[in-house]
Amino acid sequence: MDFSSDEEWTVLDAKNPADSSDDDHGVCSLPSDCSDLDIDVSDHDYTDSDEEISSGADEDDEMADEEDPYEVDEDEPLSAARLSRPLSGMFHHTPWDSVAYAAFDPLRAAASAKRLIPDPAFAVFPENVAILASARGLVCLRGAKSGLYYVANPATFRRVRLPVHQRDHRLDADPAVVITFEDDDASASRKSAATGDIAHYHVVVAFQVDDGVWAVESFSSRTWEWTIGGDICAPETVIATSGVGALGRAFWRTTIGHILCVTPETGCVDLIPAPHEVATRPHWEIGEMEGNFAVACADHEFREVAVLYMVPASATDIQWAWAGQFDGHKAGCHAGMTLLRSQGAAEVVVWDSVPELVIAMDFDGRQTRSIGPLVGGNYYTDFIPYVGSESEIYSEEVGAVFMTVDAVTFRVPQAAVKEEAED
Template sequence: MAAAVDQDSDLDSWVDIDPDNPANSSDDDAGVRSLSSGRTTPDCCSDDEHLGDLALSSRRRSRAPSPPSPTTTAPTTSTTSPTPSYASFDPIRSWSEKVLVPDPSFSACNESVTVLASTRGLVCLRANASGNYIVANPATYERVRLPRHACDHSAYGDPAVVITFENAYTCCDDHRDHYHVVVAFPLGDGVYAYESFSSRTWEWTVAAGVDAVEQVISASGVGALGRAFWRTTLGYFLCYNPAAGAATLVPAPQEVLDWPYWELGCMDNTLCVTCMNELVKSVAVTRLQLETSEDGAEVFNWSFGSYFEGGCLRNRRGVELLRSQGPEVVFWDPNLELVFAMDTEGRTTRTIGPLSGRQYYSDFIPYVSSSTGITR
């Protein structure tokens, strides 16, 4: 059944404090619940991005959503099936001062959706029945269904999706950043093609070339430097530049070869790789630098970012690295059922959980609340 999503309809879904929810995270004693009512729509966020909102949501079913924090630095949001869910990092302040995110399950779409990606406050969804893509900003009550794409992205397997932003263009009347929804989709036998949507032209573009990369790890996607990045089973990173309509394979930093566990992330609008050894005894962060050679070619170089011992997670077994947006490194401890955010000196800044008592999945999609617009 399916799926037309109207940008202007059914935008009156809310979240409210639910004192009966037993889940707590950091300084919260209450969760939140989704509400749909005839309430008056509140004013949208100001033009300033709430880059401090840090939220994490699980892949399918996590605990009931909590409000995001306006003072945190690098939120993380969710993914879904059958219902998207959302959990937030807590600031060192009371819950009453937090900005609530409406409808974290995206029930206003009036159809079953899967959360695919999020960058700088925008979330890309896919309607499960029709396959249409939807871009939403849960902080500003906006969503829009994108035009139908030209290719069948799911014919030979699950596509990999990333939202990535162009640099801000001051020539635009509304001074909005433009974004691309980039899709790398399999054609079979380890070959991938690309189709990308531009908010500038409001059209999809199919890339001319294809690449043999064995397998793209769709759950690893990160948007940075105006490009989409994914891990591949080749050991290289797949980089697609939607402005140029071209892809390239970026060699991984040496740390990826030397350390057993690692994950992609975005720090200061550049790609980063966080690595750790067993028992979280050491953690290292490297950053990608994009330079231009004398002949105008792009050159990717890695530089050392930071190094710290494992902080409060040192000597713990089973800890996993998660993708992140912002200046913090994010971990999942399945034994404590807690998500930890740490600064680059290893100090814990926030936690989420414990997530016990409910069914949940641990592959989280990072989300940072902002007032970024979704339309031209």
């Protein structure tokens, strides 16, 4: 079979609940078990589809002169405007303790394709795993028996097993885990695919040490070591399924209504009050939008849906900037919806339990695309947002040689390699 053509190949999996919609017509498919096929994915460039998606901006030129009461002031110190890749899909778990992946329908059938992944259940791993976090194309998983952490890029089959952590993260509990990058520029992952450079990341784990008391341990890809944070906090409970990586930090919602913020490079642990807007819009969720840490919130009836960006004026002074708002009822929202975490583009993501759909909407309340319906009840709604990319996971710049044994990549310190050579 010739894979040298310019056709876009998509791997379809029979257990993927999102692979049967009409927009799959004409998509070239491969069997889900393709680990023995020699397919080079390193040359694929997603930026073309991003440009085609953005080309529709001309259609909105007539609206440019209209005053937007919710427009963010360009003079406010927000992150620089970026063209961020939108969500590719959502990972979730099944009642059978396996991982599943559901892909979003494409923005435009002619301009993009549904981005499925070769092994949505991570069946080629040496043990059963649970997926815990995702950021810029990388995912963090934990072994069901060993309790060890893995970082993988599901689009490229690249993965590493992290060294053993120092503290007990409780194998019988769901740890609160976040992947966050040192350089939070959204273009870094694209640069790494093109130039071979690597954006270093942290895997941050919050774990309970006493009733209502939590500590933090984090792993750095730069040092290849785990570090125990010097601070502890008392947030009652950290909501593990709310973890978000942005601005080089890790964030979670807590049951006291504050946001737990961890800066892994310094070990600083803070509890940040949620923006005042959630007092009148009590349904809220955190996320990452275009490099900003974001809070999306809605009232009980989902009539008012708003998004705010965090502006860290200083380590102790946190401000919130208005990003957008729309009428939820005009957008088709209703009280049965649940806000989900966002990642990548500036979108509000919701779960509608009535038609069993995950829906993405822009700040004008227009539905851009959806996932589902996820019929049959063969899923949990612990959705983990995933933005597909070809980000590299490791590099010899870290200061080590990497060896692959049984499809798992390990880091071997340089000193150990030299000792073997001398023997």
